[in-house]
Amino acid sequence: MKAILELESVHKSFGGLHVTQNVSFSVMSGEISAIIGPNGAGKTTLFNQITGHLQPNSGRILLKGRDVVGQSPQKIVAQGIGRAFQIASLFPDETVLDNVKVACLSKLDQTRRFWRPVQAFRQATDRAYSILEDLGLEKQADRLAFELAHGDQKLLDIGIALVLEPQLLLLDEPTAGMSPEERQRTRELIKKLWKAYDLTLVFIEHDMDMVFGIAEKVRVLQLGALLAEGTPDEIRNNKEVVTAYLGEA
Amino acid sequence: MTMKPGPKYSAAVLWTLMILGFALVPVLMSSSYQLNLASHVLVWGLFAVAFNMLWGVTGMLSFGQALYYGLGAYFVGLMVEYLGSAWYLPAIGIGMLAVAATSFLLGLLVIRVGGVYFTMLTLAFGQLAWQITFKWYDFTGGDDGIQGITAPGFLQNPIAYYYFLLVLVMLSMWILKRMAYSPFGLMLRCVRQNPERVRFLGRRVRRNQLRVYIVSSLFAGLAGSLMAGIDNSIHTDMFFWTTSGEVILMSVLGGLNQFFGPFVGAVAIIIIEDIVGAWTEYWSLIIGSLIMGMVILFPKGLVGELHHLKLRMMQLKARRSE
Numbered sequence A: 001m002k003a004i005l006e007l008e009s010v011h012k013s014f015g016g017l018h019v020t021q022n023v024s025f026s027v028m029s030g031e032i033s034a035i036i037g038p039n040g041a042g043k044t045t046l047f048n049q050i051t052g053h054l055q056p057n058s059g060r061i062l063l064k065g066r067d068v069v070g071q072s073p074q075k076i077v078a079q080g081i082g083r084a085f086q087i088a089s090l091f092p093d094e095t096v097l098d099n100v101k102v103a104c105l106s107k108l109d110q111t112r113r114f115w116r117p118v119q120a121f122r123q124a125t126d127r128a129y130s131i132l133e134d135l136g137l138e139k140q141a142d143r144l145a146f147e148l149a150h151g152d153q154k155l156l157d158i159g160i161a162l163v164l165e166p167q168l169l170l171l172d173e174p175t176a177g178m179s180p181e182e183r184q185r186t187r188e189l190i191k192k193l194w195k196a197y198d199l200t201l202v203f204i205e206h207d208m209d210m211v212f213g214i215a216e217k218v219r220v221l222q223l224g225a226l227l228a229e230g231t232p233d234e235i236r237n238n239k240e241v242v243t244a245y246l247g248e249a
Numbered sequence B: 001m002t003m004k005p006g007p008k009y010s011a012a013v014l015w016t017l018m019i020l021g022f023a024l025v026p027v028l029m030s031s032s033y034q035l036n037l038a039s040h041v042l043v044w045g046l047f048a049v050a051f052n053m054l055w056g057v058t059g060m061l062s063f064g065q066a067l068y069y070g071l072g073a074y075f076v077g078l079m080v081e082y083l084g085s086a087w088y089l090p091a092i093g094i095g096m097l098a099v100a101a102t103s104f105l106l107g108l109l110v111i112r113v114g115g116v117y118f119t120m121l122t123l124a125f126g127q128l129a130w131q132i133t134f135k136w137y138d139f140t141g142g143d144d145g146i147q148g149i150t151a152p153g154f155l156q157n158p159i160a161y162y163y164f165l166l167v168l169v170m171l172s173m174w175i176l177k178r179m180a181y182s183p184f185g186l187m188l189r190c191v192r193q194n195p196e197r198v199r200f201l202g203r204r205v206r207r208n209q210l211r212v213y214i215v216s217s218l219f220a221g222l223a224g225s226l227m228a229g230i231d232n233s234i235h236t237d238m239f240f241w242t243t244s245g246e247v248i249l250m251s252v253l254g255g256l257n258q259f260f261g262p263f264v265g266a267v268a269i270i271i272i273e274d275i276v277g278a279w280t281e282y283w284s285l286i287i288g289s290l291i292m293g294m295v296i297l298f299p300k301g302l303v304g305e306l307h308h309l310k311l312r313m314m315q316l317k318a319r320r321s322e
Helices: A042-050 A073-078 A096-107 A122-135 A150-163 A180-196 A208-214 A230-235 A239-246 B006-021 B032-057 B065-083 B085-110 B115-135 B158-180 B184-192 B197-200 B203-228 B242-253 B260-279 B283-297 B303-320
Strands: A005-013 A019-026 A030-034 A058-065 A081-084 A168-172 A200-206 A217-221 A223-230
Touching: A005 A042, A005 A200, A005 B085, A019 A042, A019 A058, A019 A200, A019 A223, A019 B283, A030 A042, A030 A208, A042 A058, A042 A168, A042 A200, A073 A081, A073 B197, A081 A150, A096 A230, A122 A150, A150 A180, A150 B032, A168 B032, A168 B242, A180 A200, A180 A208, A180 B065, A208 A230, A217 A230, A217 A239, A223 A230, A223 A239, A230 A239, A239 B065, B006 B158, B032 B184, B032 B203, B032 B242, B065 B085, B065 B115, B065 B242, B065 B303, B085 B115, B085 B203, B115 B184, B115 B242, B158 B184, B158 B203, B184 B203, B242 B260, B242 B283, B242 B303, B260 B303
Parallel strands: A030 A200, A030 A217, A081 A168, A168 A200
Antiparallel strands: A005 A019, A005 A058, A217 A223
8 A cells, every 4th residue: 555645754833832743644545544632732733734724844745755845725636635624614605516516617627617607517517416415415405505504514515525536535523513413424424435435534533433433543643743643442552642632531 | 495596587587678678768768868867877787787796796895996997988088089989989999908908917916915905905096097087187188077079970879879888788797697607607706705715626716806807897997988978078087986986885785696786776876866966955965874774774785685585485485385
């Protein structure tokens, strides 16, 4: 197996606050892994550096072997990273269908077309519907995005990311704020999507059922540093991790 | 509750009614004044709809679209004045080319800044153009403007000019409406709602903003050049910030989120101005209070509230049939 994403001594600080400290790890192509850690451990900040929303002070971030540090999010997304956000990042006044469709039109490079109505673009419509079906959102296609339940908004966010056919998908707390039933459904859905879309998946999560239920590998961050890395079993039995994080949970 | 787009024929009915209504004005009118009023409605309506592509659709509040409106008007006025009325029609085209070039270059500058800075910068450029026109008396006629701008040939007939105007305005609105509902229009709405996400779809926000800035300015310029032939005159006020302000008001009043909202806003404001203006010399006070009242009563705008009402009725109907 080849590494799709490699972090080499990535360091980021805001003034005297070191939010990412010398973090190094490799994500293998096709794996599904979790990043856990207490609030403020720097999990989202790490994602932001991978996707170009923040620049690390030092270190390298290699995507398929090529350093992407210093590139804009647009450039990085074009190289095969997708991302869903902690707070669903949608187009609230558009329909659920159009939220996915605008991504499909982007992918097909049809967003400059200004004459025929959006409905006339069959290929984008079909693709959007098929993704909504995979997410179980097809019955809500005509509703406005802001009317959706919280959990469904997060799924829609993932749907938008999937359109761009990422090889590597980053999910920031996909089940945060969900009810236990929603969590269960989302957990199974994410596992299904991982297989169906042939993804490499990295997710940040506080829900331990999800972490230990579907991740093949778990990485623990604490105060910006990588505290441990291993299989779910190894992490469960790691004394440091238990003291630092799991013990409290 | 799902929101299904209305049947296609309802849009066709709306267009037919609107065109028919305006086409019948010369037949039904009792004085040439009403023709003049209808012409003003058409030109301002186009200007406001074009402006709303920028604000309501893409979320860019320009306070300087008068710059392009004035530019269109002055190209026609000055070319007719110095080269003769045969240049009337070519001047409309040349004016639009000039507007395209100007809006492209200025757009590169003003789009770099967002939010209120964009608004202020567009205002500054608009006022700059006003100052130049105002001060350059020998060429532009300064405060006096230019009178006696006449279209050539059969367009000298006010009724013929009115139909010429009607065709161009409706054609322009049709083009803008197609744009608004195309993938490009969807992209613009997405830019307004969540520019960060647009970037993360791999699309450039500023590039799209520049495109719509040019399109909106182009039709503002066309509206200005058509206005020159209605009153047969141009004046520096066309560049003034109050002209930019007028289309903002029309959009708010009619409804930002509806394509025809600003057009209806234009109709409402021009008719109110006309009625109140004939009735009292304190017309601006009355208009101010009236518009304030309307904005408070109908925060979604006239068309927006109507649309909202329609949705509510559909919901009620759906609930009753369940």
